[in-house]
Amino acid sequence: MAEKILIVDDEKEMRHLLKLCLEQNEYDIDEACSGDEALDKLLYNTYDLVLLDIMMPTVDGFEVLKKIRQDLEEDIPVVLLTALGDTEKVVKGLNLGGDDYIVKPFEPKELVARIASILRRVSNKRIKKECFTIHDLVFYPDHIRVTYQDRVLPLTKKEFHLLLRLANNPGRVFSREQLLVLEWGHHFDGDTRTVDAHIKNIREKLKQVNFQKSVIETVWGIGYKMVEEDSS
Template identity: 40%
Template sequence: MDKKRILVVDDEADLREILQFNLESEGYFVATAPSAEQALKMLPEEYDLILLDVMMDGMSGFKMAEKMRKDLHNATPVIFLTAKDTENDMLTGFSIGGDDYISKPFSIKEVSARVKAVLKRTGSPESKKTIIDVGEMHIDQSMKCVSVNDRIIPITKKEFEILNMLAQAPGRIFSREDILNKVWNDDSYVLERTVDVHITRLRKKLGDQGKHIINRSGYGYCIEL
């Protein structure tokens, strides 16, 4: 079984060494970075998890996580390490795609338990974080959001589900009935016309990228790359 790869990002050398030593003792491959700037340069490498300090000189851990998610479309799980433990900070961490939050000072036992829990949760096939690219659109299935040219598009849950359904099988035509069954399940009060209305709104929100949603008259809708 391949070793899980962990990247530790912290500007305290002692802490980096302690975390690296203990995590390697548990069988992980561990790389370290002294700054967010250095860590971002290492991200073409694939990691299963990032332990990320929030308060660092230069770029903060929150800013790095935000850049990872929005600019690099990197969905690697992140556990924030921080001396700040207010509810506000926790909400900030989770809102930008953090998977867990550990307050300093912490015990190595606690870090180990959190690392195992996040790896188990994010390592299962159904929770693999994936991004589908369609033209300039990025459909983030884990964060349930869509961006165009790095700008988040405010779409509804139903609109996201329709777009995601089409994008998972480019070129395949889905009838209005297919879309109703998948997105609205067994709601018999929803009419096929509802699909047309949602797709019209979706195209408008996507602007130029709405051109990828094609209407095959008499058949239904599909995504063309």
């Protein structure tokens, strides 16, 4: 499956040029013409990398980057697009969590090489991270499996991905609507009771393996979150 990249730039011609360059290298491209549109797309879609213009009206690239690092996908790579000579802005962007930068006007070969390099690094990290643990639950994403004290939770594929979504973002509140779109897609012909039913099933299956902790918290009127682990 082709890696999916979000291009965020208020200049239509620049977006078109970037899209053309990347599609020729078999990347799947989505576009946003403003910071607000980018944040909306990031909320309801999953991307492998974001190409982010720093200087945009209203919500600039810095604000988008802050939101990505603080509230949205925790480790999605972000490549900053900047004008020649904007050294201070580049430094600020990198300090906020940017992974790399490209100076406009850009050399297509350099752009593709930088993006390929970043995606390789990310892919290698994911391969090395075969499993992770939270609240004594061990997640094996590649095998769609969760265990507790060596007992496998009898989760369906959809239940697994819903629980994984929460476990990857401890403390973050997801609305029912967000979870419905993220896990079932925009075109799912159902309502938010589907999410409630799946959460109920997950909780019951946790009890089946004698997991006693209450780690999926209902945020009344909004949705659900995975309780953060006690660091003490």
